[in-house]
Amino acid sequence: MQEFCILNKPDARFYMSQELDRIDAALLNAVQRNNRLTSDELAELVNLSPTACHRRLKRLRAEGVIEADVSIVSPKAVGRQVTVIVLVSLERERADIIDRFKTAIRNTREVMIGYYVTGDADFILVVTAKDMEGYEEFTRRFFYENHDIKGFKTMVVMDRVKASFVLPIDV
Amino acid sequence: MQEFCILNKPDARFYMSQELDRIDAALLNAVQRNNRLTSDELAELVNLSPTACHRRLKRLRAEGVIEADVSIVSPKAVGRQVTVIVLVSLERERADIIDRFKTAIRNTREVMIGYYVTGDADFILVVTAKDMEGYEEFTRRFFYENHDIKGFKTMVVMDRVKASFVLPIDV
DNA sequence: TATGAAATTGCCACTTT
DNA sequence: AAAGTGGCAATTTCATA
Numbered sequence A, B: 001m002q003e004f005c006i007l008n009k010p011d012a013r014f015y016m017s018q019e020l021d022r023i024d025a026a027l028l029n030a031v032q033r034n035n036r037l038t039s040d041e042l043a044e045l046v047n048l049s050p051t052a053c054h055r056r057l058k059r060l061r062a063e064g065v066i067e068a069d070v071s072i073v074s075p076k077a078v079g080r081q082v083t084v085i086v087l088v089s090l091e092r093e094r095a096d097i098i099d100r101f102k103t104a105i106r107n108t109r110e111v112m113i114g115y116y117v118t119g120d121a122d123f124i125l126v127v128t129a130k131d132m133e134g135y136e137e138f139t140r141r142f143f144y145e146n147h148d149i150k151g152f153k154t155m156v157v158m159d160r161v162k163a164s165f166v167l168p169i170d171v
Numbered sequence C: 001t002a003t004g005a006a007a008t009t010g011c012c013a014c015t016t017t
Numbered sequence D: 001a002a003a004g005t006g007g008c009a010a011t012t013t014c015a016t017a
Helices: A002-008 A022-031 A039-046 A050-063 A095-106 A132-144 B002-008 B022-031 B039-046 B050-062 B095-106 B132-144
Strands: A066-073 A082-090 A111-117 A123-129 A149-160 B066-073 B082-090 B111-117 B123-129 B149-160
Touching: A022 A039, A022 A050, A022 A066, A022 B066, A039 A050, A050 A066, A066 B022, A082 A095, A082 A132, A082 B111, A095 A111, A095 A123, A111 B082, A123 A132, A132 A149, B022 B039, B022 B050, B022 B066, B039 B050, B050 B066, B082 B095, B082 B132, B095 B111, B095 B123, B123 B132, B132 B149
Parallel strands: none
Antiparallel strands: A066 B066, A082 A123, A082 A149, A111 A123, A111 B149, A149 B111, B082 B123, B082 B149, B111 B123
């Protein structure tokens, strides 16, 4: 049923932006930081009735402006003490090799995010592990056994400065 | 200052993990992907009563295992077509310079995440911009006017392979 | 504003130490 | 026996037409 909406109306994600007004922006800025706020609390924040806030958020979710609603789990609390950023270079930039590598990323639990990028590297991965030994074990499994990979550079995260994926939203 | 918190109230994040049982793990794995599931739905998923699920999640939030509950906004939908990953090297690795740079990150809207890392670079930033021109304007403002910065390397994101911050949680 | 749905709490039972 | 956790039911709060 939600699929229907998405198929029927062209997906807002790709030509939006003028369709968002100041109040939408305020709502998004709020729920980006805390999506458990009630409609009443949001209403207070943006000077609108609770019902109107609710309707707007429903629309933003249906249109795909809000992609997901998630809980952020502390890596350390679940036993992943180590976060590492890895720059990966592939042997060659060929579509099938790239696709194969994307699939490997998707199928590997340790990789939280993978970016396919231009520039010095081909991919940038954010990887979590229990400890450095666990990371090493991961590299053996993920990198050394993969012939598509020319090389990789490891950078261990000592501190994360901004917590999450909060976008600046104006309009 | 963060140390203080840790000293004062024992922060669950640092000695947990055996305190999480299989059901906690299942709940976390669910809400990491969708935190709008009702207690009834969660109950069904993990084979427990809705009340118990609710109480467990409340505990996980209070203990900091769940750090936050947020909506993920589509960058494109809010007019940020370009995502860039930047490797930054500082002139010298001195505590005050590092702290100053962290503050700069916190105060700069375009920077979504900043990692302080070991290795070839000192910081890795995830930056969003309206377009490449907007990114260039950002580099002028953020990098060229900052004397602590030795250099930076830009890598434009062409594709994001995994969407979000979903951790593998076993127990 | 009215309705039903969901979150939240008190109370008691059961299990583990 | 005490502490911790689960389940039911009642109440309050919230979502939604």
